Amino acid sequence: MPISVSIGLKVPSVFSILYEFFTIYLSQFHPLAAMGFITTDRFSGFPRVISHDVSFDIRTPSATRRRRVPGPQKHAPALPLEIIIDILESAYYDEFLEPNDQLLRSCALVCRDWSGPAQDLLFRRVSLRSQPAFLSFQKATDPLTERGRFLASLVVRMRVTLDSNQPKRLTTPSFAQALTLCPNLYELSISLYGCENTPQPNAIDATRSRRTISRFDEATIATLRSAPTISALRYTSSSPNNAHIFQLLDIWPRVRSLDVGGVPPQIPILHHSSRYVEELRINYQTKPSADFLRWLLPPSTRTLRVLELEREPSNDMLDYLLTEHGPRLESLSLPSCTTSQRALVITRCENLREFRTETACGNPTVYKKLPLDIQHVALGVDKETSLESVLKLVKTSDELEALTLQIWESGVHHPMLASLKMACAYTGVELRVTRDVRVFRSLCRGDPVHSSSYPRTRALSNLRLMRKP
Numbered sequence: 001m002p003i004s005v006s007i008g009l010k011v012p013s014v015f016s017i018l019y020e021f022f023t024i025y026l027s028q029f030h031p032l033a034a035m036g037f038i039t040t041d042r043f044s045g046f047p048r049v050i051s052h053d054v055s056f057d058i059r060t061p062s063a064t065r066r067r068r069v070p071g072p073q074k075h076a077p078a079l080p081l082e083i084i085i086d087i088l089e090s091a092y093y094d095e096f097l098e099p100n101d102q103l104l105r106s107c108a109l110v111c112r113d114w115s116g117p118a119q120d121l122l123f124r125r126v127s128l129r130s131q132p133a134f135l136s137f138q139k140a141t142d143p144l145t146e147r148g149r150f151l152a153s154l155v156v157r158m159r160v161t162l163d164s165n166q167p168k169r170l171t172t173p174s175f176a177q178a179l180t181l182c183p184n185l186y187e188l189s190i191s192l193y194g195c196e197n198t199p200q201p202n203a204i205d206a207t208r209s210r211r212t213i214s215r216f217d218e219a220t221i222a223t224l225r226s227a228p229t230i231s232a233l234r235y236t237s238s239s240p241n242n243a244h245i246f247q248l249l250d251i252w253p254r255v256r257s258l259d260v261g262g263v264p265p266q267i268p269i270l271h272h273s274s275r276y277v278e279e280l281r282i283n284y285q286t287k288p289s290a291d292f293l294r295w296l297l298p299p300s301t302r303t304l305r306v307l308e309l310e311r312e313p314s315n316d317m318l319d320y321l322l323t324e325h326g327p328r329l330e331s332l333s334l335p336s337c338t339t340s341q342r343a344l345v346i347t348r349c350e351n352l353r354e355f356r357t358e359t360a361c362g363n364p365t366v367y368k369k370l371p372l373d374i375q376h377v378a379l380g381v382d383k384e385t386s387l388e389s390v391l392k393l394v395k396t397s398d399e400l401e402a403l404t405l406q407i408w409e410s411g412v413h414h415p416m417l418a419s420l421k422m423a424c425a426y427t428g429v430e431l432r433v434t435r436d437v438r439v440f441r442s443l444c445r446g447d448p449v450h451s452s453s454y455p456r457t458r459a460l461s462n463l464r465l466m467r468k469p
Contacts, residue, residue, distance in 0.1 A: 078113060085117050089460055092121055097442035097458050099125050124463050125157040126182075130166070134174045141181050155182040156466040157189070164194035172216060176223035186466035187232035187257075187448060192244060213267055215243040224251050228468075232257035232448040240266040249275060257448035260296075261310070264288035269295050276303045279448060283310035287317065299324050308333035308356075308445070315341075322348045331454060333444070335359060337366050346370060353399075354378075354454040356444050358437065360408055364389040372397065376455040378404035378444045382411040387420060394423045402430040402455050406440040 088107060094100040101122060108118035128134050141155075142148035158178065163169050179185060192214075216224070233255045235245050240263050249255065254276050261283035269291060277297065282288070288296075297304060304325040309318070312335050322329075326348035336359040337343055343366040346352065353375045355366070360382035367377070367389040374397060377390070394403060403424060407414075412435075424431040434440050446456025449465050 081113070081117070084114055088114075088117050088121055092460055093458070096436070096438045101125075119151065120154055123151050123154040125159070126155050127159040128170055128175070128178055129161040130168045131170055131174060132168060134170055134178055137178060138181070143181065152181050153184055153467075156184055156186040156463055158182065158185060158187070159189040160191070162190065162192045166194075172220045173223065176216075176220045176227065179227035180223060183228055184467045185228050185230055186468075187234070188230050189234035189259075190244075190248075191236045191262075192242060193238045213241050213243050214239060216247050221247060221251070224248075229254065231255060231466075232259075234259040234261075236260075236262040237265070238262055240264065243267060256450075257306075258296075260284065264292060274298075275301060277301070278303050278450075279306035280304060281308040281310065282313075285311075287314055290316075290320070293317065293320065297321070297325065302328060305329060306331040309335065311335060318342075318345060327351065330354065331356075333357070337362050339363060340365060342366075343369060356404075358406060358440065360385045360406075360411060362386075367393050373399050375399055375401045375453060376404070376444075377402075378406070378440070378455075380406040380408055380411075381414055381417075382408040383414060385411060385414065387414070387416040391416065391420055391423055394420065394427055394429055400427075400429050401453070402432060404432045404440065404443055404455065405434070406437055407433060407435050 088104070091103055092099060094103075099121075104118050104122045108115045108122065110118075123140075126137060128137060140148065141152035143152065160175050160178070161170065162172065162175060175190075179188070230252055231254075233248060233252065235248065235258075237244065242263075242265055245260065245265060246269070249258075253274055256277065257279040258277045259281040261281075262285065264284045264286060266289070275296070275298070280297065305328060307321060307325065307329055308331075313321075322345050326345075327350055329349045330351055331354035332346075332349055332352060333356040334342070335357065337357050338359070338361050340363060343363040346355070346366055346369045350371065351373070352371050353373055354377075355370060355374065356376075356378040358380045360380040361384065362379055364386045370377070370393065374393075377393065377400070379385075379390070381387070390403070394400060403420075411417075421431060423429075432443055434443065442458055444455060446458050447462035447466075449456075449462050451457075
């Protein structure tokens, strides 16, 4: 809006200034003024101030507003479903070769085109740690809906935590019911903490409660027997008075891959069923009893092919395992192999095709005793590790497919690493190097599926093999 302002200014003129000067001077200093000869009346006609009218316009020019004309909206073309699936599958595993559930959950919220494929990958492995988690899973896999049956059919791995000390703990009936919803379940990982018995305020009663054998009730056992048969079981318990491992292997005697850890059971053997374990990993905090080992791997069983001992075994334990099962072992993993006596046990494994150890202080004799059919060797490396025998193995072995190195902090600048890399490149041996022990273990273990060659891999293609036809 234009604004006009008019301002009146009274500005003294030149004549008014001179008039004031002469009036003061003549009246006070000139002698003729005193006698009346000079008077200032003739100047009185001049105006003392002059009024000037100043007018100016302070309008600002208004900007011409241009009406925006909306252009045509351009929608990005939708990606083909095949490309979306390829993107999600390539990002399925994180840097530690574990399913990247957080990324998949974010992708499921992008749009409808991404939601379906992301959910399909998320349901390959399900984790149930609380009762609310089970209720959400039960709702998502509602067998009365087509989508629910489809999602339930995708589950091949399930991780369950039973902790009686948690306020919203997963109940054992809910755990058993969750298994019945998954027709293609292949692997079950179960971790048990706390005690199923109600805590007693009296110290004597509490001690008696801890000595009570904890087990599944008959209703839970009946539900588990109606669930699909699993092929891989990972079991961890924090109590030596836990009978769940006996009950689970009695329900599923044909488990091929068995992983046991935590505290070994210190109770009498409750079940004597036949087992057909092909792959065994032991990670007990204390030495398991000889009776438990004989129950776990009866001498009459001739199926064990893969043996991994996460913690240092006693000589008696290792001697029993390799005496009974060494000739048929294809893969052996030991935490260390530093002594000559320990290195000589390799000679009992005539069909060994994979040998693994994490520690760097290995006895070089072990690599000289490896069979000619060895396909994969994995070891730790520090600045003191002797690699001459490993280098010779790479140059002379015709069957060696891969060499995996766990580089510890002091082994980064090992003087023979460059020669080892050149030898692997020249002979066509795959060299896999990592500085993270978690990645090292994942690279070496692979998925618990049957494989005719080593090293075994961890890949989405194995998850498809786990699904029942």
